Amino acid sequence: xxxxxxxxxxxxxxxxxxxxxxxxxxxxxxxxxxxxxxxxxxxxxxxxxxxxxxxxxxxxxxxxxxxxxxxxxxxxxxxxxxxxxxxxxxxxxxxxxxxxxxxxxxxxxxxxxxxxxxxxxxxxxxxxxxxxxxxxxxxxxxxxxxxxxxxxxxxxxxxxxxxxxxxxxxxxxxxxxxxxxxxxxxxxxxxxxxxxxxxxxxxxxxxxxxxxxxxxxxxxxxxxxxxxxxxxxxxxxxxxxxxxxxxxxxxxxxxxxxxxxxxxxxxxxxxxxxxxxxxxxxxxxxxxxxxxxxxxxxxxxxxxxxxxxxxxxxxxxxxxxxxxxxxxxxxxxxxxxxxxxxx
Ligand code: BTN
Numbered sequence: 001x002x003x004x005x006x007x008x009x010x011x012x013x014x015x016x017x018x019x020x021x022x023x024x025x026x027x028x029x030x031x032x033x034x035x036x037x038x039x040x041x042x043x044x045x046x047x048x049x050x051x052x053x054x055x056x057x058x059x060x061x062x063x064x065x066x067x068x069x070x071x072x073x074x075x076x077x078x079x080x081x082x083x084x085x086x087x088x089x090x091x092x093x094x095x096x097x098x099x100x101x102x103x104x105x106x107x108x109x110x111x112x113x114x115x116x117x118x119x120x121x122x123x124x125x126x127x128x129x130x131x132x133x134x135x136x137x138x139x140x141x142x143x144x145x146x147x148x149x150x151x152x153x154x155x156x157x158x159x160x161x162x163x164x165x166x167x168x169x170x171x172x173x174x175x176x177x178x179x180x181x182x183x184x185x186x187x188x189x190x191x192x193x194x195x196x197x198x199x200x201x202x203x204x205x206x207x208x209x210x211x212x213x214x215x216x217x218x219x220x221x222x223x224x225x226x227x228x229x230x231x232x233x234x235x236x237x238x239x240x241x242x243x244x245x246x247x248x249x250x251x252x253x254x255x256x257x258x259x260x261x262x263x264x265x266x267x268x269x270x271x272x273x274x275x276x277x278x279x280x281x282x283x284x285x286x287x288x289x290x291x292x293x294x295x296x297x298x299x300x301x302x303x304x305x306x307x308x309x310x311x312x313x314x315x316x317x318x319x320x321x322x323x324x325x326x327x328x329x330x331x332x333x334x335x336x337x338x339x340x341x342x343x
Contacts, residue, residue, distance in 0.1 A: 024059040025106035025132065031060075031067065032150075034080030039073040063133070063149060081150035082232070084130060085259045092263035098270030100157075102128040109136040111156040112212055112226035119158050119214035119222045126270070130155035130262060137228060140197075140210055141304075141337060146241060151232040153258050157225045157266070159273050164218040169334075170281025170320025172197040172211040175225055177284045178272035179207065180291055182264040186256045188248070192293035195313070195322045195338055199229070200293045204246035206230055225273075227265060231258055282318040289315050298341040299324070301333055309333065310341065 030042055043053045050073065057067045057075060066078035084104050093100060101124055108114055108131040115129045134154040137145030147154050161168060179199055180191040192200040199207035207229035215222035232255060233247035249255045256264075275283050289295065294313045301309040301324065311326030321332035 024056040024063075027053065027056040028060055028065065028077075028081065028149075029083060031075060031077045032081045032083050034077050036070060036074050036076040039075060042075065065149060082258050083132060083150050084262065085257075088257075088259050089263055092260065093266060096267055096270060098126050098266070098274075100126045100128050100266055100270070102130070102266075105129065105131040107131060107133045107135060110134060110138050110226075111154055112138055112210055112224050115156040115158050115224045115226075116212055116214045119224060123158055125158065125160040127158040128155060128266060134228075138210060138226070139208060139228075145208065145210075145228050147228055147230075148232070150258070151230075152247075153227070153229040153231055153261055153265075155227055155262060155265070157227075157269055158214070159223050159225060160215075161221050161223065161277055163221065163277070164216060165213040165221040165223065166217050168221065168223065168276075168280075170284070170316075170318075171223065171276060172209050172225075173288055173316065173320045174272055174276045174281055174284045175209050175211065175227070175269065177287050177291070178268040179209070179227060179229070179265060181272070182261070182268040183248075185264045185268075186261075188252070191291065193288060193291045194293045195316060196320065196335075198293075201246050201248075201251050203293070204244040205241075206246055206248070225269070229261065229265075231255060231261065280318070281320045285316065285318055292316075294338065294340065299338045300341060301336040301338055303336045308336065313338070 026046055027042065030045055031037060039050045039053050043050050046053065060067050065081070068076055068078055070076065086104055089102060111129045111131055111134060115123070115127065118127065131154055133149040134147050137147055137154060139145040173196060176193045176197045176199060180193060183191045190201065191206065194200050197209040198205050207227065210226040212224045213221060214224050230245060230247035232249040292315065295315065297313055299313050300307050309324055309326065311324035314323045314325045314330060316322055317332050321334050323330050323332055
């Protein structure tokens with residue numbers, strides 16, 4: 001007999017599927033400390049037989065996390081892992097002037113994609129979606145964004161503005177300033193910005209920002225602000241990116257927890273987006289220029305791999321447009337991707 005799947009079926013609604021999805025992350029949480037745990041003890045805490053623990057160990061190994069099996073059917077992660085801590089995040093955000101509604105997912109194709117959908121379905125202002133493992137992260141200009149489990153920070157924030165999206169030029173640059181302020185809280189005062197919104201550390205890309213419009217271009221707008229930050233680096237991750245990139249762990253002795261980074265980012269973003277709603281990018285311009293990674297450098301500007309201009313990057317305008325000086329004088333550009341002529 002042919003089995004038919006009801007039209008409303010989605011694996012998310014299937015309790016078996018949900019249990020299977022959630023369970024290896026539940027195991028990961030128990031193993032996160034890098035200590036040795038008996039299979040029996042793990043099974044007891046998960047409410048699952050040893051066979052199910054073994055199955056979930058295999059699932060974690062398939063994700064590239066190294067769970068070692070030790071004599072006596074004990075298990076430990078080869079390296080402790082820094083998972084997001086909901087309670088600690090709640091404590092760190094207490095007293096903040098923005099009332100964030102935060103959800104932390106184990107796995108998600110793209111936090112921007114998921115939050116865009118929620119925004120269209122009426123999710124409240126200042127909704128935040130973070131995830132441990134983003135499987136199909138979106139970068140600017142249709143590029144993929146790669147991130148590791150427990151090693152990077154991937155989150156999105158929904159911000160509703162009274163203005164239409166057309167009146168919010170420079171928003172993504174202001175977000176870059178807010179993220180640099182957040183990292184300065186941990187002593188990383190040297191984070192720079194590359195137009196339009198890359199976070200740079202010592203000449204390499206540390207993070208990226210993707211701002212998408214979920215609402216109207218004219219009326220009040222809903223903006224989904226996605227941030228990806230490389231926190232801990234591995235050779236495998238380095239090989240997956242197509243430009244010089246870095247992570248906080250590569251450039252400093254101590255790395256803040258992902259939870260602390262998320263809390264600082266949200267606090268700075270909340271404050272900055274309030275400032276932006278009142279004064280636009282003009283309020284942030286001087287600070288952006290102080291952090292401009294490629295000020296005075298010779299660059300090319302490309303759109304869809306086609307070079308459309310070459311000149312000296314002399315800064316940004318009050319609307320966030322890149323200002324390029326060439327034989328034609330100083331011209332503003334509103335989109336594209338920059339490359340250094342001489343690295
Ligand atoms: C860039 O290309 O530099 C922008 C990268 C933005 C990545 C973040 S990670 C969280 C959010 N969800 C996504 O799918 N993309 C953004």
